[in-house]
Amino acid sequence: MRLRSDGPVKAGSLRDGLPSAPQAEELVDILMEGPGMRLERIVSTGQTTNDDEWYDQAWDEFVVLVAGAARLQLEGEEEDRALEAGDWMLLPAHCRHRVTWTQSDPPTVWLAIHYEDSLSRREAEGRSEA
Amino acid sequence: MRLRSDGPVKAGSLRDGLPSAPQAEELVDILMEGPGMRLERIVSTGQTTNDDEWYDQAWDEFVVLVAGAARLQLEGEEEDRALEAGDWMLLPAHCRHRVTWTQSDPPTVWLAIHYEDSLSRREAEGRSEA
Numbered sequence: 208m209r210l211r212s213d214g215p216v217k218a219g220s221l222r223d224g225l226p227s228a229p230q231a232e233e234l235v236d237i238l239m240e241g242p243g244m245r246l247e248r249i250v251s252t253g254q255t256t257n258d259d260e261w262y263d264q265a266w267d268e269f270v271v272l273v274a275g276a277a278r279l280q281l282e283g284e285e286e287d288r289a290l291e292a293g294d295w296m297l298l299p300a301h302c303r304h305r306v307t308w309t310q311s312d313p314p315t316v317w318l319a320i321h322y323e324d325s326l327s328r329r330e331a332e333g334r335s336e337a
Numbered sequence: 338m339r340l341r342s343d344g345p346v347k348a349g350s351l352r353d354g355l356p357s358a359p360q361a362e363e364l365v366d367i368l369m370e371g372p373g374m375r376l377e378r379i380v381s382t383g384q385t386t387n388d389d390e391w392y393d394q395a396w397d398e399f400v401v402l403v404a405g406a407a408r409l410q411l412e413g414e415e416e417d418r419a420l421e422a423g424d425w426m427l428l429p430a431h432c433r434h435r436v437t438w439t440q441s442d443p444p445t446v447w448l449a450i451h452y453e454d455s456l457s458r459r460e461a462e463g464r465s466e467a
Contacts, residue, residue, distance in 0.1 A: 215429050215432055216411060216426055216427065216428060216429070216432060217426070217427040218418070218424070218425065218426045218427070219424070219425055220423045220424050220425070221401065221423040221424075221425060222423045238399065238425065238427065239397070239399045239427055239450065239452065241397075241452060241454035242454060243373065243374075244373075244374055244452055244454075246399060246450065267369070267371075269368065269369045269376060271351065271448070273403075273423070281346060288348070293350045293351040293352045293403070294348070294349070294350050294351075295348065295349055295350070295351060295368065296346055296347070296348040297346065297347040297348070297368065297369055298346060299345050299346070302345055302346060318401070318448070320369065320376065320450065322369065322371060322374055324371035324372060324374075
């Protein structure tokens with residue numbers, strides 16, 4: 208049977224709506240979101256980070272390559288890291304990184320979890336455990 | 338090049354260490370964890386929820402099938418839902434569900450995000466937006 212999205216349960220496939228040709232921009236779909244957390248499906252078709260730019264985020268990011276292939280550079284490392292389907296990385300806050308290559312056809316599909324676990328958040332909650 | 342796990346960045350593959358034969362229990366690896374959030378890789382080799390049991394969780398769960406195949410039943414639905422690689426579901430808190438079948442060989446690999454977005458958490462933070 209087919210997946211259904213009626214009722215309280217959202218459902219789909221990470222392969223839904225993949226473009227059949229390279230796009231001008233990455234496609235980003237938010238699958239789940241709440242305070243301190245956002246889950247995205249990102250579809251890259253050749254996009255990379257600009258030459259002189261780094262991602263430098265105040266939150267942790269978990270990224271997993273679902274399909275396609277990519278290369279990612281971490282600040283301070285001489286060689287890029289090659290990612291293929293199933294490969295994941297947990298990038299702590301302020302770990303500067305750049306995407307240096309993405310496969311365009313078939314497209315590259317990522318899942319990314321942005322998660323902020325700040326000390327201030329825990330202090331505001333007045334508890335020290337999860 | 339190979340992925341490396343030295344330095345501040347944890348990295349791996351969702352296909353690392355998959356069992357070559359069915360196991361007595363599901364294998365669960367925690368890939369990321371913090372207050373209100375836990376990301377798990379789960380490897381099923383035929384395990385299902387017991388006949389008279391339902392999962393009934395106080396938090397939201399996002400689940401995506403990475404490899405293999407499974408069937409999942411939602412309370413109130415007559416037919417199971419079939420999941421194949423790439424299929425995801427967002428199960429809101431207290432959406433009762435059961436796993437009725439998992440492919441054992443090759444094993445079934447899931448990613449599951451458990452996320453608690455309670456009103457009390459938001460109130461404690463004293464803000465209404467993410």
